Amino acid sequence: MNQIHIFSPATVANVSCGFDVLGFCLDTIGDEMIIRKTPQKGICISKIEGYDLPFETENNVAGVSALALYNDANPDFGFEIEIYKKIKPGSGIGSSSASAAGSVFAMNELLGKPYNKTQLTNFAMKGEALASKCEHADNLAPALFGGFTLVKSLAPLQVLQLPTPKDLYAVVIHPQIEIKTSESRAILPQEIPLKNAITQWSNVGSFVHALHTEDYNLLSDSLNDVIAEPYRCQLIPYFDDVKQRALKHGALGSGISGSGPSIFSLCKGLDSAEKVKTAIQNVYSQTSIDFEIHLSKINTEGIKIL
Amino acid sequence: MNQIHIFSPATVANVSCGFDVLGFCLDTIGDEMIIRKTPQKGICISKIEGYDLPFETENNVAGVSALALYNDANPDFGFEIEIYKKIKPGSGIGSSSASAAGSVFAMNELLGKPYNKTQLTNFAMKGEALASKCEHADNLAPALFGGFTLVKSLAPLQVLQLPTPKDLYAVVIHPQIEIKTSESRAILPQEIPLKNAITQWSNVGSFVHALHTEDYNLLSDSLNDVIAEPYRCQLIPYFDDVKQRALKHGALGSGISGSGPSIFSLCKGLDSAEKVKTAIQNVYSQTSIDFEIHLSKINTEGIKIL
Secondary structure (H helix, E strand, O other): OOEEEEEEEEEEEOOOOOOOOEEEEEEEEEEEEEEEEEOOOEEEEEEEEOOOOOOOHHHOHHHHHHHHHHHHHOOOOEEEEEEEOOOOOOOOOOHHHHHHHHHHHHHHHHOOOOOOHHHHHHHHHHHHHHHHOOOOOOOHHHHHHOOEEEEEEEOOEEEEEEOOOOOEEEEEEEEOOOOOHHHHHHOOOOEEEHHHHHHHHHHHHHHHHHHHHOOHHHHHHHOOOOOOHHHHHHHOOOHHHHHHHHHHOOOOEEEEOOOOOOEEEEEEOHHHHHHHHHHHHHHHHOOOOOEEEEEEEOOOOOOEEO | OOEEEEEEEEEEEOOOOOOOOEEEEEEEEEEEEEEEEEOOOEEEEEEEEOOOOOOOHHHOHHHHHHHHHHHHHOOOOEEEEEEEOOOOOOOOOOHHHHHHHHHHHHHHHHOOOOOOHHHHHHHHHHHHHHHHOOOOOOOHHHHHHOOEEEEEEEOOEEEEEEOOOOOEEEEEEEEOOOOOHHHHHHOOOOEEEHHHHHHHHHHHHHHHHHHHHOOHHHHHHHOOOOOOHHHHHHHOOOHHHHHHHHHHOOOOEEEEOOOOOOEEEEEEOHHHHHHHHHHHHHHHHOOOOOEEEEEEEOOOOOOEEO
C-alpha cells in the first residue's frame, strides 16, 4: 500500500464533568486526508483545501506530528500529505487534533502498523502542542481510539477506552465566532474550591459508571460542569439559551465542547437528537451569528480508512 | 420477627483518589447489635459493651439515626437497642457509621423492609452528623450497600454501587492514636490547585473503570491521593513507612482510611494481603505505638443478619 485516504473525525473534549480528561468522537464531521509514500525522504504537505493553513511541515500540526513519528520510524522513503480540511480551526471540536491524529494514523498504516494507538497519540501530541501551546490529548484520544476516552495521565501517556452506550447521539452547534484557546484557558482560576472539585470528581466517577451500565439517567445527572463552564459560558453568546433549550427538549446534558465556542448536547436516540437539533438551531437562527450544526452518532471507531 | 442480631461492618472511606465520595466495606471487623421490638413506644438503648458511649438516645449515633427512621415510620411499638461495640471510635474505619447504619438496617428488617438502602442511608446520616458535625455518607454507603460505593450527591442522596473485583483484599492497620475528624478536616485547604483536582478526577474515573474491568494494574495506578494525603499524612506517625512497605510488598495501593489514623492497603489475592499485613505490622511493632491490624476480603453484602 503506497497511498491511503482517511476520514479524521471531529471530537468533543471535556464533556462537562471531565475537564481536561474526557472526550468522545463524532462521525459526521471530520477532515479528509490523503497520505502517500514518496521516494524522497521527509514529510511534505502538498495540498491543503478548505482552510488557509501553513504548508511548511514544521508550522503545520499535521506536519509536526508526522515528523515526530517519521523521526522515530526513520524509513528510507518519505510521505506526502494532502489535507482536505472540513473542521474549522478554532471551532472547539478538535480541528487541530483531527489533523495531528490523521497524519500519524495514516503513516502508521502505510508502515504496516508498527505503533499502537497510545504511541500514535504521543506523536500527535507534538502537533497538537503547536496549535494549543501545550501537549494535551483530550481530543486526540477520542480521534485515535474512538468512542469515549479518558486520558488518565500524560506522562506516561495512559488512555482508557470507555464503553459507548449504543443509543447515544451528539448534537454540536458551532456559532461562527472566534475564541482563542489561550483566552479560554486564561479565564479559568488556577485554584478552585475543594467543594467544587469534589462535585466534579463524583460526577466523573458516576459518568464512567453510567457508561459501563448504560444508565442514561445517571449519564444525564453526571453531565454537570462546576469548574470551567461557569467562567467560559460568558465567552459564548446565547450559551445559556442553547443549553436550556437542549435540556428542555430532552437532551441528557449540554455543555461547552472543548474550550468552545461549539456547544454539544448528548441525547438518547436519534429522534431525541433531531428534536434537540431543531430546538437549538432556532436559538442562533434568530440572531445575526452564523452557525453550523452537526448531528452524529458516537463514532466508536475513530479515524476511518475511506 | 421481634428481634434481630446483626453484624455492622467497618468501612474505609475516601480510598485515596475518592475524597468524600468513595468507600468500601470490610468483612472481619465490625460491631454487633441486637435490636428488638418493645411494647412501649420510642427508642431505648439498653446495653452498650466494648466502649464507653452515651446511653441517651439523642446523644448516641445509633439512637439518633434510629429516631430519624422511627419518626418517619411511626409504628405503634418501640425498639430496644443493644450495642456490642468492636470498632474503636475515632479509628477512621467508620465506627460511628457502623452504629448509625446498624440500627436503621435492623429496624427496617423488623418493620418488614419498608425502606430501600438509599432511604436507610438518609436516616443514618442524621446519626453520623452527631459524630462528625456534618452529614456525610462515605462510610454509611458501603456499610449499607456493601462492596465499593460512590456517593454521587448528598442532596438528593444518590449512592452508586460499584462492582467489586473478586480477588480484592484489604489490610487495615489502626495505630492507637487519636485524631479528631474536626482536626483532620481543618488541616485541609479550602482551595486547591486546578491541576491537582484534574489529577484527582482522572484517578476517580480510572478507578471506577478499573473496578468494572477488573483491571488490577489500573486500580493500582488510580490509587493516588494528591488532595488530602499530603496534608493528613503528617498527623499519622510512620505513615510513609507503612505505605512504602505495603507497596514494596505488593499492595496495589495504600492510603489513609477516612480521616485516619487507620491506614488501608488494597491487595490482589489473599497471599499478597498476608505478605502486606506482615510487612506493615513490623513497622509499628518497632515503635511504642499500640496497633490493631485487620485483613479482610471486600464485603460485598454490607450489614449481615447473624
